Amino acid sequence: MQIQMNVNGADRSADIEARTLLVHFLREDLGLTGTNVGCDTSSCGACTVHVNGESVKSCTMLAVSANGETVTTIEGLASGGEMHPMQTSFMENHGLQCGYCTPGMVMASVSLLKENPNPSEAEVREGLEGNLCRCTGYHNIVKAVLAAAG
Amino acid sequence: MTAVMGSPRLRKEDPALLTGENKFVDDIQAVGQLWMGMVRSPFAHAKVNGINAEPAKSMPGVYAVYTGAELMDMGLWAAPLPCAWPVTPDMVNPPHYPVATDEVHHVGEIVAVVLADSRYEAADAVEKVEVDYAELPAVGSVEAALTDAATAHSDHATNKAFTWALEPNPDGVNDAFANAAHTVTGEFLQQRLIPAAMEPRGVLAIPSPHGGDITMYTSTQVPHILKVMMAATTGISEAKIRIIAPAVGGGFGAKLNVNPDESLALTLANKLGRPVRWTETRTEAAFSTHQGRGQRQKIEVAADADGKLLGVRVHLDADMGAYMMLITPGVPLLGSFLYTGVYDVPAFGFTCDGWFTNLTPTDAYRGAGRPEASYAIERAMDMLAQKVGITPEEVRRRNYLGGGDAFENLDVASTLTFDSGHYGPNLDMALNMAKIADLRAEQQRRRDAGESKQLGIGLCTYVEICGLAPSRALAGLAYGAGGWEAGTVRMLPTGKVEVVTGSTPHGQGHETSWSMIVADKLGVDPDDVEVLHSDTAISPLGLDTYGSRSLAVGGVAISMACDKVIDKARLIAAHQLEANPDDLEFESGRFGVKGSPDKGLLIQEVAYGAFTAHNLPDGMEPNINEQMVFDPPNFAFPFGTHVAVVEVDENTGETTLLDYIAVDDCGNQVNPLIVEGQVHGGIVQGVAQALFEGAEYDEDGQCKNPSFLDYLVPSAMEVPSIKTDYTYTPSTSNPMGVKGVGEAGTIGSAAAVINGICDALSPYGVSDIEMPASPMRVWKTIQDAKAGA
Numbered sequence: 001m002q003i004q005m006n007v008n009g010a011d012r013s014a015d016i017e018a019r020t021l022l023v024h025f026l027r028e029d030l031g032l033t034g035t036n037v038g039c040d041t042s043s044c045g046a047c048t049v050h051v052n053g054e055s056v057k058s059c060t061m062l063a064v065s066a067n068g069e070t071v072t073t074i075e076g077l078a079s080g081g082e083m084h085p086m087q088t089s090f091m092e093n094h095g096l097q098c099g100y101c102t103p104g105m106v107m108a109s110v111s112l113l114k115e116n117p118n119p120s121e122a123e124v125r126e127g128l129e130g131n132l133c134r135c136t137g138y139h140n141i142v143k144a145v146l147a148a149a150g
Numbered sequence: 151m152t153a154v155m156g157s158p159r160l161r162k163e164d165p166a167l168l169t170g171e172n173k174f175v176d177d178i179q180a181v182g183q184l185w186m187g188m189v190r191s192p193f194a195h196a197k198v199n200g201i202n203a204e205p206a207k208s209m210p211g212v213y214a215v216y217t218g219a220e221l222m223d224m225g226l227w228a229a230p231l232p233c234a235w236p237v238t239p240d241m242v243n244p245p246h247y248p249v250a251t252d253e254v255h256h257v258g259e260i261v262a263v264v265l266a267d268s269r270y271e272a273a274d275a276v277e278k279v280e281v282d283y284a285e286l287p288a289v290g291s292v293e294a295a296l297t298d299a300a301t302a303h304s305d306h307a308t309n310k311a312f313t314w315a316l317e318p319n320p321d322g323v324n325d326a327f328a329n330a331a332h333t334v335t336g337e338f339l340q341q342r343l344i345p346a347a348m349e350p351r352g353v354l355a356i357p358s359p360h361g362g363d364i365t366m367y368t369s370t371q372v373p374h375i376l377k378v379m380m381a382a383t384t385g386i387s388e389a390k391i392r393i394i395a396p397a398v399g400g401g402f403g404a405k406l407n408v409n410p411d412e413s414l415a416l417t418l419a420n421k422l423g424r425p426v427r428w429t430e431t432r433t434e435a436a437f438s439t440h441q442g443r444g445q446r447q448k449i450e451v452a453a454d455a456d457g458k459l460l461g462v463r464v465h466l467d468a469d470m471g472a473y474m475m476l477i478t479p480g481v482p483l484l485g486s487f488l489y490t491g492v493y494d495v496p497a498f499g500f501t502c503d504g505w506f507t508n509l510t511p512t513d514a515y516r517g518a519g520r521p522e523a524s525y526a527i528e529r530a531m532d533m534l535a536q537k538v539g540i541t542p543e544e545v546r547r548r549n550y551l552g553g554g555d556a557f558e559n560l561d562v563a564s565t566l567t568f569d570s571g572h573y574g575p576n577l578d579m580a581l582n583m584a585k586i587a588d589l590r591a592e593q594q595r596r597r598d599a600g601e602s603k604q605l606g607i608g609l610c611t612y613v614e615i616c617g618l619a620p621s622r623a624l625a626g627l628a629y630g631a632g633g634w635e636a637g638t639v640r641m642l643p644t645g646k647v648e649v650v651t652g653s654t655p656h657g658q659g660h661e662t663s664w665s666m667i668v669a670d671k672l673g674v675d676p677d678d679v680e681v682l683h684s685d686t687a688i689s690p691l692g693l694d695t696y697g698s699r700s701l702a703v704g705g706v707a708i709s710m711a712c713d714k715v716i717d718k719a720r721l722i723a724a725h726q727l728e729a730n731p732d733d734l735e736f737e738s739g740r741f742g743v744k745g746s747p748d749k750g751l752l753i754q755e756v757a758y759g760a761f762t763a764h765n766l767p768d769g770m771e772p773n774i775n776e777q778m779v780f781d782p783p784n785f786a787f788p789f790g791t792h793v794a795v796v797e798v799d800e801n802t803g804e805t806t807l808l809d810y811i812a813v814d815d816c817g818n819q820v821n822p823l824i825v826e827g828q829v830h831g832g833i834v835q836g837v838a839q840a841l842f843e844g845a846e847y848d849e850d851g852q853c854k855n856p857s858f859l860d861y862l863v864p865s866a867m868e869v870p871s872i873k874t875d876y877t878y879t880p881s882t883s884n885p886m887g888v889k890g891v892g893e894a895g896t897i898g899s900a901a902a903v904i905n906g907i908c909d910a911l912s913p914y915g916v917s918d919i920e921m922p923a924s925p926m927r928v929w930k931t932i933q934d935a936k937a938g939a
């Protein structure tokens with residue numbers, strides 16, 4: 001079926017199978033492979049994107065449900081060749097190793113700070129509960145988010 | 151120029167990973183690709199009576215369906231999947247082909263393969279394949295295996311695969327136990343762990359019909375090893391196979407194997423002339439990717455009246471799972487040498503029986519044998535302290551190798567020679583950071599007040615074996631390959647430096663660290679160094695990344711290749727400056743003539759001169775392109791002290807990790823930022839084993855928690871921030887004095903946490919608790935102890 005949505009500032013449309021997950025639409029139809037898939041039970045958050053500014057696990061949403069909506073993926077976060085402050089903070093605080101969880105983690109962190117601009121360490125940990133990382137032990141991810149909050 | 155080595159330099163890998171630009175296997179598309187869907191056995195042990203693939207063949211998008219028997223008939227394989235570590239000459243090694251034909255031996259074993267145009271269509275068609283199974287009695291645990299009531303392979307008379315022994319001094323061990331004032335016995339279960347790298351494994355094989363060669367992208371730690379093994383088992387010429395590990399999302403040992411799916415993709419793509427791909431789902435990974443640990447341990451410790459060790463005796467029953475994969479049987483052996491820990495043990499003996507079960511095969515997982523060893527000896531040391539009536543730190547101090555003082559090249563009872571160690575100050579630093587006296591006072595206060603939340607302080611002083619490995623030592627262990635690593639450093643005409651490494655990073659930041667090594671050596675900017683890796687066509691020589699070997703072997707090879715670059719550049723510079731090579735000083739990237747400060751050449755200028763070749767010494771080859779293959783003379787032995795501060799709620803059984811202190815010593819450090827990241831991640835993986843994770847099976851060999859819904863990989867909520875510091879004891883095993891740190895955290899943390907819980911619960915008379923120490927298990931242990939008291 002035909003869908004259209006605004007992705008990273010561009011209007012995109014496609015003819016897809018009704019059961020296509022948003023994450024597969026983004027990755028395979030639009031070639032936006034920065035959004036990753038880490039599980040099949042909505043547990044890991046590797047697929048986190050923003051839909052209308054809200055953080056969403058794109059493996060839990062059908063592409064058709066995002067029809068007409070505005071979607072931002074990790075590829076849309078940097079602007080004018082400059083990384084988003086959250087991306088910079090992850091780099092400066094060594095908040096990533098293999099980088100697989102990272103796009104989802106960064107997207108979740110951006111919306112965490114949007115909702116709570118000055119979180120405590122405990123609030124950051126709680127806010128990122130839905131995003132798993134196997135490499136960093138979270139220490140530097142939490143540090144990066146706190147640093148980005150300033 | 152400021153010092154590069156030892157500075158916390160930000161990673162050059164990060165921007166591409168942070169913006170989604172990097173390509174993991176599943177991100178790469180190939181025109182005309184076919185998706186594999188695996189038809190997997192729902193039974194742990196069964197006869198395959200027949201397969202009806204017809205209903206699947208007519209599904210939309212389906213290109214072909216092949217049963218196991220059909221695939222075997224296609225002649226895709228010259229040999230079964232490899233086990234590179236036949237630990238004994240008589241080890242039982244049942245043939246393990248990528249697909250089963252007559253009998254399946256674990257849940258998830260592949261019995262047929264669907265090829266379809268999309269991943270959805272492949273998944274749909276898998277559902278339509280009808281397989282007629284006759285269930286057989288399954289061996290669902292190592293305990294069941296020991297009885298031989300059923301055998302995991304119906305043509306085997308016993309489940310035992312091998313017995314391996316390291317008994318350098320059996321009489322000494324007997325004497326030690328005969329003369330001991332104290333003995334303790336610990337029996338521990340190292341539960342099976344699902345490695346759960348965040349990137350699921352995936353593979354894409356692309357044939358080039360006109361070139362006659364084939365390229366395989368795969369989510370692997372070991373492209374070089376895989377290339378050799380694929381050639382050996384498929385009969386496709388090694389020279390025709392190119393393996394590429396693109397961005398790889400974590401490995402932890404789980405991507406150190408030669409897997410059925412990889413062999414299927416390669417051979418089918420080769421046969422059909424179409425790209426063939428597959429990506430495991432997370433839940434599938436519990437069956438399609440090997441698991442870690444899976445050992446029953448018995449450790450006995452003999453000590454004199456003061457708690458001074460006299461002997462250590464260990465027996466393992468190790469769960470191989472259904473098949474011997476690449477290094478399945480070798481994993482317990484890697485640990486065997488570490489059961490004496492950091493201690494001066496006069497007599498040591500170790501035996502291990504390997505057992506087949508009808509479970510997913512086990513193999514390397516972060517630490518591979520060494521966390522298990524460290525856990526056993528460190529738990530036993532705490533038990534001994536309790537028996538002798540001294541503190542955990544005191545029992546350790548009394549037994550440290552070298553008396554806790556600095557040592558080098560010391561022979562230990564497990565037959566190895568430790569490169570260097572200095573355990574006393576490392577322990578002191580950790581105890582100071584933890585404020586141990588304050589903690590003990592608070593613990594006492596809570597006990598006196600009868601509070602429901604008890605405090606526990608868990609200590610672990612570990613050592614690990616890194617820098618795998620001296621090739622001759624591997625020969626002695628019957629390992630089927632060497633342990634060297636290759637590195638090439640080439641100066642480009644424009645003065646940039648290209649580095650080719652045989653190490654294969656998957657999160658460790660080798661591009662950054664190797665650049666720093668080169669920058670330090672050659673006096674160039676780290677950003678002018680490009681590190682190439684993980685593609686057998688670009689880096690033809692290598693033995694990849696595992697066993698905390700990359701820096702201590704691969705990084706050292708790069709450093710030594712830089713020495714060769716300097717040697718050659720010096721000859722060119724001397725020639726062009728009309729000076730004696732011995733009269734040149736190389737500093738900050740410039741060859742200067744001693745005594746003539748103005749006369750000199752930058753290494754970049756020399757590189758250009760080597761490229762034009764207009765004015766080289768007679769007979770010298772143009773260009774500077776130096777390779778070093780480093781075979782380390784010895785392993786490296788990092789060590790450290792970890793302190794876990796836990797709070798155990800006796801009403802709920804819940805354990806909260808309040809604080810974690812880690813003082814590690816990995817010798818000289820290249821990039822402390824990266825070291826620290828490795829320590830953090832390693833610790834949380836060990837904590838996860840102690841508190842949360844464990845693959846659970848019922849007696850029929852069914853995994854009860856294959857998905858992330860039930861298998862509890864900890865989130866940021868479950869772990870605290872970690873306090874780290876370091877001591878620096880250079881290794882004598884390599885010229886850089888580096889040791890390795892990838893597995894250290896994992897090796898120290900499980901024991902520290904469980905020691906902490908046992909410390910918290912000691913007033914109830916609890917002396918042990920099985921991992922993972924879930925709230926239910928802790929609560930029950932407390933209740934049982936209370937009832938027994």
Ligand code: FES
Nearest residue numbers: 038039044045059
């Ligand atoms: S892939 Fe979406 S939550 Fe794991």
Ligand code: FES
Nearest residue numbers: 097101133134135
């Ligand atoms: S950086 Fe590897 S999973 Fe988070």
